[in-house]
Amino acid sequence: NAGVTQTPKFRVLKTGQSMTLLCAQDMNHEYMYWYRQDPGMGLRLIHYSVGEGTTAKGEVPDGYNVSRLKKQNFLLGLESAAPSQTSVYFCASSYPGNTIYFGEGSWLTVV
Amino acid sequence: AQSVTQPDIHITVSEGASLELRCNYSYGATPYLFWYVQSPGQGLQLLLKYFSGDTLVQDIKGFEAEFKRSQSSFNLRKPSVHWSDAAEYFCAVGISGGGADGLTFGKGTHLIIQP
Numbered sequence: 001n002a003g004v005t006q007t008p009k010f011r012v013l014k015t016g017q018s019m020t021l022l023c024a025q026d027m028n029h030e031y032m033y034w035y036r037q038d039p040g041m042g043l044r045l046i047h048y049s050v051g052e053g054t055t056a057k058g059e060v061p062d063g064y065n066v067s068r069l070k071k072q073n074f075l076l077g078l079e080s081a082a083p084s085q086t087s088v089y090f091c092a093s094s095y096p097g098n099t100i101y102f103g104e105g106s107w108l109t110v111v
Numbered sequence: 112a113q114s115v116t117q118p119d120i121h122i123t124v125s126e127g128a129s130l131e132l133r134c135n136y137s138y139g140a141t142p143y144l145f146w147y148v149q150s151p152g153q154g155l156q157l158l159l160k161y162f163s164g165d166t167l168v169q170d171i172k173g174f175e176a177e178f179k180r181s182q183s184s185f186n187l188r189k190p191s192v193h194w195s196d197a198a199e200y201f202c203a204v205g206i207s208g209g210g211a212d213g214l215t216f217g218k219g220t221h222l223i224i225q226p
């Protein structure tokens with residue numbers, strides 16, 4: 001009964017370091033998403049994917065890259081982390097035209 | 112592009128009292144509407160959704176939300192709140208129930224329950 005699983009759950013990075021957040025879903029969903037959540041800002045879409053091998057930019061894509069090599073996985077990369085990327089990151093997935101299900105979040109601090 | 116406004120950043124309600132959280136949206140066609148709830152340190156859990164049909168949607172925990180096209184609103188209500196309802200509530204609007212470009216979220220309403 002895993003649903004959407006994100007790893008790692010917590011990470012502290014130094015400015016300029018790189019890292020990858022992994023999202024895995026076991027619901028065979030076509031669509032996957034990465035959001036970030038900041039105080040007073042709600043959730044904002046970073047990138048999304050409508051299927052294996054495809055990705056697209058969301059509202060706040062700068063500083064992030066993504067890949068969807070397998071249908072069940074959606075990776076979010078930070079090539080050179082900045083303090084402005086300190087946030088809580090949520091992965092989500094859905095069938096086309098259906099409810100979006102969220103993971104439990106990944107807390108990232110860039111110092 | 113669609114947008115969502117949750118006018119109340121914080122709401123404080125006494126336990127046992129009624130609750131209404133406001134949500135207004137802007138979208139050119141019939142929207143797909145959602146309420147999500149987030150407890151501290153947790154992810155977002157779907158509370159209610161409206162895709163079509165009956166404009167009043169309800170869940171088993173006593174929450175209900177009503178889609179009012181004329182007011183572009185999807186307010187969340189509960190007749191009697193419990194301490195466990197304290198959380199952050201997000202209203203969201205989507206195309207086709209969460210189409211290719213995901214959902215647009217409001218900034219959230221933080222619900223505080225007083226004993």
